[in-house]
Amino acid sequence: MSSGRGSERVLILLEWLAGQTRAVTLAEASAALEAPKSSVLNLLRMLVDMGYAEREGDTAYRLVRLPGEVAAGHVLQGTLLRRCEPAVRAAVAASKETGFIAVVDGAYVRYLCKILPDREIRYDRNIEIPRRTVQVSSGVAILTGLSDAALADEAARAEAEGLGAAQALVERVQEARAAGYAVTRRGVVEGAAGVAAPILDAKGKVVGALNIAGPAARLAENLDQIIDIVRSGAAEASAALGWRGAPLGA
Amino acid sequence: MSSGRGSERVLILLEWLAGQTRAVTLAEASAALEAPKSSVLNLLRMLVDMGYAEREGDTAYRLVRLPGEVAAGHVLQGTLLRRCEPAVRAAVAASKETGFIAVVDGAYVRYLCKILPDREIRYDRNIEIPRRTVQVSSGVAILTGLSDAALADEAARAEAEGLGAAQALVERVQEARAAGYAVTRRGVVEGAAGVAAPILDAKGKVVGALNIAGPAARLAENLDQIIDIVRSGAAEASAALGWRGAPLGA
DNA sequence: TGAACGCGTTCAGTATACTGAACGTACCAT
DNA sequence: ATGGTACGTTCAGTATACTGAACGCGTTCA
Numbered sequence: 296m297s298s299g300r301g302s303e304r305v306l307i308l309l310e311w312l313a314g315q316t317r318a319v320t321l322a323e324a325s326a327a328l329e330a331p332k333s334s335v336l337n338l339l340r341m342l343v344d345m346g347y348a349e350r351e352g353d354t355a356y357r358l359v360r361l362p363g364e365v366a367a368g369h370v371l372q373g374t375l376l377r378r379c380e381p382a383v384r385a386a387v388a389a390s391k392e393t394g395f396i397a398v399v400d401g402a403y404v405r406y407l408c409k410i411l412p413d414r415e416i417r418y419d420r421n422i423e424i425p426r427r428t429v430q431v432s433s434g435v436a437i438l439t440g441l442s443d444a445a446l447a448d449e450a451a452r453a454e455a456e457g458l459g460a461a462q463a464l465v466e467r468v469q470e471a472r473a474a475g476y477a478v479t480r481r482g483v484v485e486g487a488a489g490v491a492a493p494i495l496d497a498k499g500k501v502v503g504a505l506n507i508a509g510p511a512a513r514l515a516e517n518l519d520q521i522i523d524i525v526r527s528g529a530a531e532a533s534a535a536l537g538w539r540g541a542p543l544g545a
Numbered sequence: 546m547s548s549g550r551g552s553e554r555v556l557i558l559l560e561w562l563a564g565q566t567r568a569v570t571l572a573e574a575s576a577a578l579e580a581p582k583s584s585v586l587n588l589l590r591m592l593v594d595m596g597y598a599e600r601e602g603d604t605a606y607r608l609v610r611l612p613g614e615v616a617a618g619h620v621l622q623g624t625l626l627r628r629c630e631p632a633v634r635a636a637v638a639a640s641k642e643t644g645f646i647a648v649v650d651g652a653y654v655r656y657l658c659k660i661l662p663d664r665e666i667r668y669d670r671n672i673e674i675p676r677r678t679v680q681v682s683s684g685v686a687i688l689t690g691l692s693d694a695a696l697a698d699e700a701a702r703a704e705a706e707g708l709g710a711a712q713a714l715v716e717r718v719q720e721a722r723a724a725g726y727a728v729t730r731r732g733v734v735e736g737a738a739g740v741a742a743p744i745l746d747a748k749g750k751v752v753g754a755l756n757i758a759g760p761a762a763r764l765a766e767n768l769d770q771i772i773d774i775v776r777s778g779a780a781e782a783s784a785a786l787g788w789r790g791a792p793l794g795a
Numbered sequence: 796t797g798a799a800c801g802c803g804t805t806c807a808g809t810a811t812a813c814t815g816a817a818c819g820t821a822c823c824a825t
Numbered sequence: 826a827t828g829g830t831a832c833g834t835t836c837a838g839t840a841t842a843c844t845g846a847a848c849g850c851g852t853t854c855a
Binding site for chain 2: 801802803804805806811812
């Protein structure tokens with residue numbers, strides 16, 4: 296079995312660079328990796344070419360980004376899922392209802408995960424079916440990140456498709472913006488209801504939503520508590536992605 | 546100039562894996578990278594061997610960690626610096642005093658960076674000189690992370706070295722724990738003073754301190770404001786490292 | 796039931812990466 | 826001013842990685 300000496304070395308080099316606090320020289324890196332200077336030089340040059348490092352003057356290299364790292368304003372969905380899943384698990388444990396992470400995909404909401412509560416009567420649906428954003432609380436929560444113009448466009452499109460009055464949708468999103476969460480008291484699925492709050496990335500851009508859903512009657516009984524749990528969970532998920540400001544609607 | 550086809554590919558593979566939300570097959574990865582199956586198989590096997598991915602059943606691979614990624618309870622200092630520097634910059638801008646990030650190194654505090662305020666009379670010192678933890682506010686802030694037993698040991702050691710009464714040091718650290726920050730009204734450097742608060746990692750372990758320092762008289766004039774800025778900054782830095790709870794002393 | 800298909804895996808042949816030695820340059824010590 | 830040292834860089838020769846074709850297996854479809 297073989298993969299390259301270079302492949303392994305570049306990962307070791309990245310780990311070592313991540314541990315350095317200042318720019319490093321070729322000689323330092325070569326010594327640290329116990330590899331020939333010419334080999335390490337090629338690796339460093341490749342890292343510069345690929346945007347992971349930059350040259351500092353004539354003699355030093357500085358790491359600027361790691362592979363897969365959450366860059367400002369750009370979250371990879373796998374990373375989003377890995378970083379945010381603990382917050383969803385915590386919200387499911389606290390609320391004892393089903394939790395989801397949703398992202399937007401065109402005019403649809405797609406679900407990255409579903410976490411079921413440990414109880415017998417629970418809301419369980421197939422998350423491979425995307426939903427129209429305007430029809431679910433996750434979608435409404437995500438729409439809070441749109442500009443007013445983009446929101447008006449989206450609402451007009453939904454109205455043209457017979458999915459409800461544009462004005463009503465705009466109002467609903469504006470309410471969600473002010474409150475920091477969206478509620479669907481009657482979901483697409485008969486008898487289900489849900490609460491969702493937006494997840495922000497490091498720059499405060501809405502990249503997804505955390506959603507807790509369950510039987511409508513049960514959610515109605517505990518709505519205030521569910522709302523708190525969802526908002527806390529979304530704040531935790533946002534923090535995990537690097538957002539450091541207040542949650543929406545705070 | 547050449548570094549391996551494998552070296553470049555493994556980074557592309559990691560970026561792609563970071564964007565996937567579920568475990569992937571060899572065939573999917575091969576298609577995504579537009580590379581031969583046998584080549585990609587070797588790369589995936591190497592990632593499993595190195596602990597970045599794990600095999601899921603017979604046919605799928607899942608990313609579990611990225612190179613240089615902050616793992617729970619273990620922050621690489623370069624990553625700590627890259628993640629926390631923006632918080633220090635913000636604190637320097639707000640306070641108009643000099644900011645530092647400090648980490649512990651044995652019985653010494655070492656400084657990872659110094660950020661100077663944009664003003665003419667400012668506190669500027671050589672950060673290559675480490676300081677004894679017990680003698681600076683950064684050190685005291687970091688000592689708040691010790692257990693009572695470890696703190697007692699450290700205090701006894703400092704007393705034996707003629708650096709002050711053990712009891713006084715223990716009390717000082719306990720005050721800092723309760724308050725969430727430490728103040729040095731008279732620093733090692735004549736006429737300087739400083740405020741520091743601990744920086745926590747994702748598991749709540751103290752890994753460093755954020756410190757604002759300046760001329761003693763000027764800090765005395767604005768102490769309450771500086772304290773708020775330092776605590777906010779340390780909370781922001783901690784959040785950047787994945788800590789999601791309340792700051793110390795909240 | 797049998798053929799076709801797709802996937803994971805192997806390995807001999809092909810292709811290319813890796814590196815040791817040497818060079819040019821800058822810096823330091825005498 | 827000169828010699829020594831260390832670093833970044835180059836490149837011809839050396840070493841090893843990469844991969845196309847084939848295989849075994851499981852699944853699907855007619």
